[in-house]
Amino acid sequence: RNRCLLSIMYRAVLQKSLTVSGVRECLHISRVTSDRVWISDFDGNLILTNTRGEELDHLTDIGRVLGGHSVNSYGDLIYIDRNYNINKLSTENKEKTTIIKYNNTAPWGPECVYSSPSTGHLLVAMTYCTNNKFTGKVVRYNSTRENIQTIQHHNITGQGLYSSPDYITENRNGDVIVSDSIRGAVVVTDRDGNYRFSYRRPQSGSGLAPQGICTDALSHILVCDWDTQSVQMLDCDGHYLTEIKTSQHGINTPYGLSYDEDTHLLWVGDYRHNTVNIYSVVHTDSLTGLPVEDFKCRKHPSRPLSQFCIPCDVTLCIMCILTSGEHKKHDVRNVEKLFREIHKEKGL
Known part of the structure; x- marks a missing residue:
């Protein structure tokens, strides 16, 4: 399996700020398309907007959850409603169907949802509370909405992995990535549910208050951090890379987050205001000095750029x-391997 292909240096440039x-x-x-996204608030509003901030569509039955919606590979909206059912709103005919019915007699309630573009599976993070103690789990549903996997415990220690899984996503490696606000951590397992790592502390040394989360084309992790008023950027093994100080651009409480792999635009939403900043994320030279201008092979778009030809000075797929x-x-x-060799030579 390919892990982090390169350690990338990021430079984020603010393109526009929307009300x-x-x-x-x-x-x-x-994200729906490069210029259209769904955005939700805590009052049950879920709106479709564009890069001008205009309201194109409006739903009012979303549940009081944080990461309560996603978009599948067909552009259909998947969302948790006020009754904790998971619905699909078709892009073509705007027909709403309930795809997972909530069992109101069960202790578990859905908190966030993610539709995998690679498998079509739904990842649903759930919680229940007993004696003021929160416990979480992640349930995977296949394309026919059968429960095919539950991720809840550390595969070695048996301890619970989650307390409050508020946001969930997946990277190209198939890792399941959860933002857990009570634990103050980003918790990552592989596609089989095996624990990989938890990221708890940015480089500044303060605690982490993680919220919205997403990944980029190289499986790097981006997470909103309330404490540092920034978007933290990690590689796919949980190592800190850099951060975007959103407070410098008017967003002191970054919460909502979405990354567009096609345009390399990052949408950052504000917890206290109806403001979204759109950044252009530029991937500059890595510590290897290798050129990284295109993360997908142009001849073989499904293949990552995992090989480097030294005489030709070019990155290729297998x-x-x-x-x-x-x-x-x-x-x-x-x-x-080349990246690790250069790191070793530089004493990094």
Whole structure:
């Protein structure tokens, strides 16, 4: 499995700041297209808006949860309603259907949902509270909405993984990534539910108050942090890379978050206001000095750029190496191994 292909240095440039009609605050953001997103507040409003902040559609039955909606690979909206049912709103005919009915006799209630673009599965994080103690779990549903996996306990210690899973996402490696506000951590497991790591403390040394979360094309993790008034950026193994100080651009309480892999635009929503900042995220030279201008192979779009040809000074996918004789006698290295070698030489 490919993990982090490169350690990337980020530079985020504020493109615009929007005042979004139809919501009081911007708790969660789900991308539909490069210029359209769904945004929700805590009053049960869920609106479709564009890059001008205009209200294009409006629902009023979303539940009082944080990461309560997602968009599937067809552009359909998936959301948790006031009765904790999970609904689908079709893009084509605007027909609403309940795809997972809430069992109101069960102790568990859904808190956030994510539709996987690679598998079509739904990841639903749930909680229940007993004696003022919160416990969480993640349930995976397949395309026919059968419960096929539950992630709840550490696969070695048996301890519970989650307390308050407020936001959930997935990266290209299939890792399940949860923002847990009570634990003050980003909790990551692999696709099989095996615990990988928890990220609790940014470089500044303060505690973490994680909220909205998303990933980029290289499986890096971006998470809103209330304590540092920033968006923290981690590699896919949980190592701190850098941060965007949203407080410098008027957002002191970053909450909602969405990343567009096609345009490299990052949408950041404000907890206290109906304001969204849109940043252009530029991936600058990594510590390896390797060129990273395009994360997807142009000849083989489904393949990551995992190989580096040293004589040609170019990043390639494995299919480029196997199907082309151009690099047959060249010194071609695995990007991750090369990155680690350079790190070792530099004493990093």
